[in-house]
Amino acid sequence: LRWIVVRNDGEPDSMIKLVGLKSLFSKQLPKMPRAYIARLVFDRRHTSLAILNDNPDVKDSDEEIIGGICYRAFPEMRFAEIAFCAVNASHQVKGYGTKLMNLLKKIGAETGIEYFITYADNYAIGYFKKQGFAKNISMPKGRYFGLIKDYDGGTPMECYVHPSIDFTRVPEMLQAQRNFILAQVSRVAKSRIVYEPLSLSRSNQAAARALAIPGIAQAGWTLADLTTASGQGKEADRQKSALKTTLLAMLRKIEEQQFAWPFREPVDLTEVPDYLQVVTTPIDLSTMEKRIRADLYRSKQMAFADLMLMVNNCKLYNDDGSPYMECATSLERYVKNL
Incomplete structure (x- = not known):
């Protein structure tokens, strides 16, 4: 170049x-x-x-x-x-x-x-x-x-x-600043130290001892929480957290695209009062973010379904050749490539 x-x-x-x-x-x-x-x-x-x-x-x-x-x-x-x-x-x-x-x-x-x-x-x-x-x-x-x-x-x-x-x-200056800050943090941070996990037994004795640690109960932990903190419950929480992180990252990338501007917020019904007469199930990116944070999506497919609903709503309400139709087509193409 x-x-x-x-x-x-x-x-x-x-x-x-x-x-x-x-x-x-x-x-x-x-x-x-x-x-x-x-x-x-x-x-x-x-x-x-x-x-x-x-x-x-x-x-x-x-x-x-x-x-x-x-x-x-x-x-x-x-x-x-x-x-x-x-x-x-x-x-x-x-x-x-x-x-x-x-x-x-x-x-x-x-x-x-x-x-x-x-x-x-x-x-x-x-x-x-x-x-x-x-x-x-x-x-x-x-x-x-x-x-x-x-x-x-x-x-x-x-x-x-x-x-x-x-x-x-x-870019080089920002990377140098980042490296410097991380080097300074690593000198005093203890986050790299890995401790052995608590051993929770069937008799709940270990859980009871863990609950006696100052601050555990005050933080909202209960005996049942500590008992189920390992095993399937812990794995399910990890999967839920990973899905939330993935979906939020996907949403951020979509919001950064040039075609995303009509979809970022709900349609202003004061400007288009007949919108709900045509579109019965409105959806937008900010509503999707709220659903992600509330753990309402149990899979990527559910989030993709809402993205395609967003595309179809836009195509249903707007005329061919309009800027909104162009944005809907671009969003549809982008989603299919994810």
Whole structure:
């Protein structure tokens, strides 16, 4: 992999890369007018950052460009506006979006950019949040007012670029910090010490002795609890805990996907009062999380059934071609690959 910064300088190689970026943005941002994309990508005031595939078989083709960001810098005001950001569909969910944004922040820090600002639609808000953007604009309004325009349906988001951070090394820095903290904890922690378990006999004598340990009764333990703390009851608890952990992790991964935004919370009946007349069994991700924590799912299949119910509810209520239908189709495809 390699990356380049390209502008409309009239050079043939630059024009080839800009045409490829225009094609990428048009494919991955279908709601954006193609003429508008072309105008900004080829505008001499805009700059584009691209990650390229080094494979010689795809050189100078659309497949050479893995991902790209088009932005316009305002050096005198020390901020830049991100116009487009996209990753080729065949390379998504591989970390290229984060790598692309970290490269842009590094370039911004090296060129005196203090803030990046963008307008994100509902599909992109989650991505920009993960990259350090926030909905609260802390940059003084006088610095950007009149230089960028408002976009209907877009949410303004901002990211501060610290001048002394090498953003391309953020993963390594976080890992070094983690290793340091774990090393310090291990010096005083006793969690690695394994003690022999209590031997609970049929006569309950060992359980009674365990109950006499200060704090055991106060913590809510009973003689019956201690007696059944080994054997089948203990194994069942382990299996239940493992299932809960697995399902919660699965739910977190789904919530991180771009298509998950319509499913995160229950449908607002004040906005769609006829929803329950069409959908008789509503379900959403937050309701599923409550069910998982309450141990209402006894198997993965039960959770998958609720996910497919979520998909079918969305398809039942919404029209073909709507953004909600696209999200339902993406969720269905994602669930089938789990």
